[in-house]
Amino acid sequence: MIAVPRHFAVILAIFAIAAIILVGVITLIVVLTKKQNKKRAQAQALMLSMYDGKSAPICGNCGNRMTDGSAFCNKCGAQVEPDK
Ligand SMILES: [Zn+2]
Numbered sequence: 001m002i003a004v005p006r007h008f009a010v011i012l013a014i015f016a017i018a019a020i021i022l023v024g025v026i027t028l029i030v031v032l033t034k035k036q037n038k039k040r041a042q043a044q045a046l047m048l049s050m051y052d053g054k055s056a057p058i059c060g061n062c063g064n065r066m067t068d069g070s071a072f073c074n075k076c077g078a079q080v081e082p083d084k
Contacts, residue, residue, distance in 0.1 A: 025049040059075065066080055
């Protein structure tokens with residue numbers, strides 16, 4: 001017969017399952033964080049390109065250059081027509 005008690009094997013199995021779940025959760029968190037960072041970086045790059053480039057629309061009411069890509073001027077609130 002096996003010298004290891006039965007409940008020890010059960011505890012070992014529970015620990016193994018817990019470890020696998022823990023590794024899975026950590027991997028998921030890492031993947032999600034990386035995805036979020038990528039999204040944030042993309043949004044930042046978009047904002048920067050709009051801020052620096054001439055593609056950023058200018059408010060026809062007050063002349064404010066849109067930097068956040070919104071359809072409305074963040075200075076005077078007028079609707080901004082995007083460049084065509
Ligand atoms: Zn404006």
